[in-house]
Each structure stands twice: as C-alpha cells, then as structure tokens.
Amino acid sequence: MTTDSPLHWHVPSYRSGKNDACVEVALAPTVAVRDTKDRAAATARVSAAAWAAFIGAATTRRLGDPTGVV
Template sequence: MDMTGAKWRKSSYSGSNGGSCVEVADNLAGVVLVRDTKDRDGATLAVSPATWQSFVNLAKTLGPTA
C-alpha cells in the first residue's frame, strides 16, 4: 500500500510526554491508517473509513479510562 501522501495526526487526548499514543491518517481515499507513535516504521493498521468511524463512536461511548 502506498502511504506516501498520508498526513498523520495524534489524538488531542495524547499528552506530550511520549506515552502510549497512536497516530491516524484519514486523508487517503477509501482507507484509514493507524500506527504506534513509538514505532512509526513498524506495522500500520489499515481499515475502512466505516470501520474507523464505528471504532471512534464506540470509544466516545465508553469514554476515557484511567
């Protein structure tokens, strides 16, 4: 998969202390990419935009965990 044009962003809930964060690129047609900020050259998860939206909706429903 060509990820050259991916524009990665971190969640606004992520702190600046380098904790457990993910980055998301949702600017490519037909796919949302997710990766670990601590291993940017490692594996990248690719899901459909509908699957990503379902995940986001569920996360909002469950709320943050401490």
C-alpha cells in the same frame, strides 16, 4: 502499500502523560493507523465505516471495559 503521495498523519491533540500509548491516523481511501512511538512498524488499515464505529464505541466506553481502556 505503495502510494503516489505520502500520507498526512494526524497526531493526538490530547495526551495525559509522557508515557501515553498513542496512535497517529491518516485519512486516505482507507483509514491508516500507526503507533506514535514506533512509526516504522506495521500500519493498520480499516474502512472509514469501521473507524467511525470504533471511535463511537471508544467515546461512549462500549469496548468491554467499564473504564474505556482497551
């Protein structure tokens, strides 16, 4: 996707170890998500409502796994 201005990526504020699987998030008309370790790879884009639902499910561990890990 081409944009007029570059996205401002937010990195995680908490990491539990050096081999963490982390993502970066950028807020635009949609929410863009990319892998911190492979920034050149594809970027996923979801609506703000979908992102909010995902974050809500992740923080309350409603993603199917009792540990909260997807």
